[in-house]
Amino acid sequence: MEQFIQLLIGGIAQGMIYALVAFGYNITFSTSRSFNFSHGNFLMLGGVVGLILYINNQIPFLAMVLAVVLVGLLMGLILYKTSIEPSLKSKSNYAWILATLAFGIILKNMVEVFWSTDDFRFDSPLGNAPIRVMDVGVLPQEILIIVVALCIVVAVESFKKYTIFGKAIVAVSEDKNTASLMGINQQFVILFSFLLSSVIACLAGILVAPITMVGATMGTVLGVKAYAVSIIGGLESGYGVLLGGLIIGLSEAFTARYISTGYKDAPGFLILILVLLFLPSGIFGKTVIKKV
Amino acid sequence: MKVLEIKDLVVNYGKVTALKGISLDVHEGELVAVIGSNGAGKTTTMNTISGLLSAASGDVLLHGKSISKIPAHAVAALGISHVPEGRKVFASMSVKDNLLLGAYLRVRKGEKKQVMSDIDHIYTIFPRLKERQNQQSGTLSGGEQQMLALGRALVSKPKLLLLDEPSMGLAPVIIDEVFKLIESIKQRGDMTIFLVEQLAYRALEVANRAYVVEQGRISLTGTGKELITNPDVRKAYLGAGKS
Amino acid sequence: MKTKKIIYGILLLIPLCLPQVIDNQYYIQGVFCRIIIYAMLVASLDLIVGYIGDVSIGHAGFFAIGAYTVGILTATQDLNSDSTMSWFPHLSFFSALPIGILLTAIAGFVLGFPALRLSGPYLAVVTIAYGMLIYTFINEQEAFTNGTKGISLEPLQVFGIKCSGSNFLYVVYPFLVLVMFVVRNLTKSYWGRAFEAIKYSEVAASMCGISKSYYKIWAFVISAGIAGLAGGFFSQLDAYVAPNTFSYNFSVEFLIALIVGGVQSILGNILGASVMVIFPDLFSNFNDYRLIIFGLSLLMVLFFMPKGLAGFVNLVKKRFATKQDSHHAEALSKKAAEVVLFDYTNAKENHTAVQITDLTMRFGGLVAVNELNMSIKKGTVHGLIGPNGSGKSTTVNLLTGIYAPAGGAVSLFGQSIAGQSTYKRAKLGIARTFQNLQLFSDMTALQNVMVGMHNSFQANLAAVCFNLPNAQREEKRAEARAFAWLQFVGLQESAFTEAKNLSYGQARLLEIARALASNPALLLLDEPAAGLTAGEIEKINVLIRKIKDSGVSVLLIEHHMDMVMAVSDEVTVLDFGKKIAEGTPAQIQNNPAVITAYLGTHETSFH
Structure with a gap:
């Protein structure tokens, strides 16, 4: 029982990391019908910058977090200017997939060349001693991940729901032209969505760092699994990522424990394929009738 | 004084020339209508004014200043409010949020309080909207959506109101209601209105002046009263015929 | 032609000589x-x-x-x-x-x-x-x-x-x-x-x-x-x-x-x-x-x-292509002279081409088409008109099987086509053009028409993959026939032009050629005059009459009334998904219900 609860919490924490990365896909997909296919590498960059500043240079934790946010903003801007904006202008409808893949490859390779190809430990500021609650030991970092991830998702969704700029984002997602008739600058909204999603990915990097290792490859598989999370929940749904994250995170934790560690990735992808076969726009997605 | 002036406007959709040189003007406080059958170029004219389309040549002037190179969101900031064809309410959002977004620029400027009382005023004009203020606007009927689209445009306090096919897809009774509203907005006299409409007689009844477009060109112009009895208007719609 | 093949053959053999020239196993195996x-x-x-x-x-x-x-x-x-x-x-x-x-x-x-x-x-x-x-x-x-x-x-x-x-x-x-x-x-x-x-x-x-x-x-x-x-x-x-x-x-x-x-x-x-x-x-x-x-x-x-690296090479190749194309066009036009278009092996005796009975379509609460009854006589041009949102496009989409109706029936030459998918209806003899052009933009005009002829190809996959004689013969025959279709609509000069480079008027004609190439019994023309000049519209009018004279039934959806009135034998008018009038063009023009639907009502308008 004890072990079951530990597994449950570990799986949820892992799932929330996926949910955060997936949330980044959803934010930009709804405004621009595109997302960063190398989002996982933004997460990696957040982890690496965090490691360099906090572990190697002993900069205070909150200062480090602020620096990571700035890095996220900067990377979001560069990504938008070099890959997204030209792709949205081009006629090809898959240019953005390739462009963001290319961007991610460049980013990852740069980290390898200019920093390191090794993986490093990142000790949690909350320490590694499990908190014991009724005989169940839980890592404080896992609790932190769950709390922070939920806070970020709820904060962004509330922002969209209750503020005028947030409503403008929803309006752009729904109908760009009509939104611009309201005086909403759609380009800026799209740029904003990419900045926001990049910052969230970089923050997810520091969140996940203590339970994985930090290195140039840490984001690839994470980013790929987050596609699954995002699509299972529905690319255009906000809170859907939380459910998607739980499904993938828990299936992974339980497969690793009861079947084999090597197969932990398999159920998530199987679920993805099944969901798409039966619900092509995900569990919370909207189906759109195409007019001819 | 001319509020809006269009000079030799040519607009292409890809390879199609939708407007082949249109010139018209709208004076302060007037209601000017553009009528014509489907595909004549009415909506294209409208979308070019509001910046959704760009002109191949010619110019659009607002109070004498060119706005043809300005993007749509900046045109909106100049005091033009465009009620698009097919209403285009933000279907997933509540009635209230739609109205709020209509006043997006005013709220960003910090006039939120004033906007809220304007929205209350809109509710007095359209009591149905108040009843449904928290309902998703996609669930409204066509007529209610048209009211919402009108209300959304009004809360921005425009100087120039562009109305694109307000009758489209509505039942005749509802069309009556919509045109009564347009008439009452006109009577208030604080807005210049530019109306594009397929239902010629309806538009001509409320319009001070009107232009008839055919195949991307203006074929006829006159006051509403003149045109309503002019048989050429009918020919513009149903062809010259053999009779 | 033969020397070219020999040159290619020799070029293909060159890589096999590499091991003789480069005595480095790493390069041959590891790289090559x-x-x-x-x-x-x-x-x-x-x-x-x-x-x-x-x-x-x-x-x-x-x-x-x-x-x-x-x-x-x-x-x-x-x-x-x-x-x-x-x-x-x-x-x-x-x-x-x-x-x-x-x-x-x-x-x-x-x-x-x-x-x-x-x-x-x-x-x-x-x-x-x-x-x-x-x-x-x-x-x-x-x-x-x-x-x-x-x-x-x-x-x-x-x-x-x-x-x-x-x-x-x-x-x-x-x-x-x-x-x-x-x-x-x-x-x-x-x-x-x-x-x-x-x-x-x-x-x-x-x-x-x-x-x-x-x-x-x-x-x-x-x-x-x-x-x-x-x-x-x-x-x-x-x-x-x-x-x-x-x-x-x-x-x-x-x-x-x-x-x-x-x-x-x-x-x-x-x-x-x-x-x-x-x-x-x-x-x-x-x-x-x-x-x-x-x-x-x-x-x-x-x-x-x-177009990537190969794009550069193809730019050079294109310079020589124009000359080849003109030779090719000449050869094709000779062969096209022998082609008989409108060759109906399956000539239908039935007097009614299409019978629509009580056809209904709903989108959510909206009734887009409401118990529509209509028939298109064989070998006639039938106009379908109505104000925006009156249900014309929906009717076309119901006829072609893009939408499934909520009720009612459609039959083609007396045979029900309910439940048939779009591509099967195409096989049964329905073809259409599109209001917003849907050409295959990177293909040439000739290739576009050949796509229209898709159903006439019989060579199996193996024959196609290995370019066996039967596949070659079939391809050549199809090319000549496609060229003849281009001649029919007057586009033979642009046979090797990519569709995206055609003028708008030409593109409209190409869509008609592509639709005709499938040998249809019923041709649906969805706003063929949209965006055209008066001269181009006249060309389409002539074309529609020619098509009709060849025995094809035409359903014409169009806003340009002069065109509808000029070429239609009969016109049906829709408003709010309902049929409000039907008759000859002259009857329609003077029908009060039609005038109201288009222009609205006014106290003074019918005095």
Whole structure:
């Protein structure tokens, strides 16, 4: 029982990391019908910058977090200017997939060349001693991940729901032209969505760092699994990522424990394929009738 | 004084020339209508004014200043409010949020309080909207959506109101209601209105002046009263015929 | 023509001489053979990305299935101690290879199904999932694949002759030629045109009689099969296969190689594969930066040279093409003179072409078409008009099977067509043009018309892939016939112009030619006059009369009243989905209900 609860919490924490990365896909997909296919590498960059500043240079934790946010903003801007904006202008409808893949490859390779190809430990500021609650030991970092991830998702969704700029984002997602008739600058909204999603990915990097290792490859598989999370929940749904994250995170934790560690990735992808076969726009997605 | 002036406007959709040189003007406080059958170029004219389309040549002037190179969101900031064809309410959002977004620029400027009382005023004009203020606007009927689209445009306090096919897809009774509203907005006299409409007689009844477009060109112009009895208007719609 | 073939033949033989010239096994095997294998994989990816237009980031998975199947079946227990290789039959390479291809093709078949319903990022993510699942399987399933240790193989021998080292080139090169030959024939045939048609417009393709499911699934099967073949050879390249080769990154790199080389081009496939292999070698000092440079070049290609490296070469080739085209056009026009258009073998006796009974369509609460009754007489032009949103387009979409009606029936020459899918209705004799043009923009006018003739092609897949005489004859006949259709609408001068470069008026005519090419009994013209000048409209009027005189029934949806009145025998008017009037053009023009529908009511208007 004890072990079951530990597994449950570990799986949820892992799932929330996926949910955060997936949330980044959803934010930009709804405004621009595109997302960063190398989002996982933004997460990696957040982890690496965090490691360099906090572990190697002993900069205070909150200062480090602020620096990571700035890095996220900067990377979001560069990504938008070099890959997204030209792709949205081009006629090809898959240019953005390739462009963001290319961007991610460049980013990852740069980290390898200019920093390191090794993986490093990142000790949690909350320490590694499990908190014991009724005989169940839980890592404080896992609790932190769950709390922070939920806070970020709820904060962004509330922002969209209750503020005028947030409503403008929803309006752009729904109908760009009509939104611009309201005086909403759609380009800026799209740029904003990419900045926001990049910052969230970089923050997810520091969140996940203590339970994985930090290195140039840490984001690839994470980013790929987050596609699954995002699509299972529905690319255009906000809170859907939380459910998607739980499904993938828990299936992974339980497969690793009861079947084999090597197969932990398999159920998530199987679920993805099944969901798409039966619900092509995900569990919370909207189906759109195409007019001819 | 001319509020809006269009000079030799040519607009292409890809390879199609939708407007082949249109010139018209709208004076302060007037209601000017553009009528014509489907595909004549009415909506294209409208979308070019509001910046959704760009002109191949010619110019659009607002109070004498060119706005043809300005993007749509900046045109909106100049005091033009465009009620698009097919209403285009933000279907997933509540009635209230739609109205709020209509006043997006005013709220960003910090006039939120004033906007809220304007929205209350809109509710007095359209009591149905108040009843449904928290309902998703996609669930409204066509007529209610048209009211919402009108209300959304009004809360921005425009100087120039562009109305694109307000009758489209509505039942005749509802069309009556919509045109009564347009008439009452006109009577208030604080807005210049530019109306594009397929239902010629309806538009001509409320319009001070009107232009008839055919195949991307203006074929006829006159006051509403003149045109309503002019048989050429009918020919513009149903062809010259053999009779 | 013959000298050209001989020159090509000699060029094709040159690579076989390389081992004689370059006495360096590393270059021949490690570089050259690798390029050859990768080029096959890139070509297989091109079928999906270039021709079908879907992004696949999982081709490494197909490659892995081919490599592992051949690897497992050719491995010996001696080289792989502690493994289970003895469980499997030990086969020679050339017996194992077909099994590898078959298994990979089956995997492609399985991936084809989600590809039918998904597109864009959804499908891309599913391909990633497939790739990852396959990777996980080979990594973990030690019982079959020897896990992370990989499988070591004996040096390749064919009929007792040692084929490893430089000799490997002699084995693998002919297969590259074969793969490229097949891909070229396939993509230049009616199959390739069907692939591209689906890419540009699924609706237009189905109106040409193309079943999307059939062709898309086959494309995945063929693509996977080729990837499996390449994988089979890959297992012998280093005589060793291990799982980490076939990772997600490998799929991404191949995608980059394809785009950088240039899609829809054999040359581009080879160039892309070469860049991928040679690059790290050429700049070994910069090897660490390999992926940075790879990524940058992909961004460059994407935004500045969308046709990739092969695009440059084709620019040079195009300079010579115009001359060839004019020769070709001359030859075609001679043959076209003998073609009989409107050749109805299935002439219908029935007097009524289309009978619509109580047809109803709802969208949510909106009744778009309300109990419509209407019949189109054989060999007449029937106008269908009405204000915006009156249900005309919905009626067309109901007739063509794009929407399923909520009620009512449609019959074509007395035969019910309820429940038939769009492409089947096309086969039964319904063709249409589109309000917003749906041409296959990168294909020439001639090719567009040939897509319209899709149903007349009979050569089977094998005949097409190997360009057998019957496929060649059929293609030539179709070309001549397509040219005759272009002459019919007056576009013969533009036969070799890409559709995207036609003027708007020409494009409208081309859509009519493409629709006619399917030999329809009923032609639906959806706003053929939209955006045209008066002169162009007159041309279309003449054309419509010619079509009618040839016995085809025409349903004309149009806002341009002068045109409707000039060419229609009978006109039906819709408003709010209901029929409000029907009769001759003159009756319609003076019908009060019609005038109200179009212009509205007014106290003074009917005095």
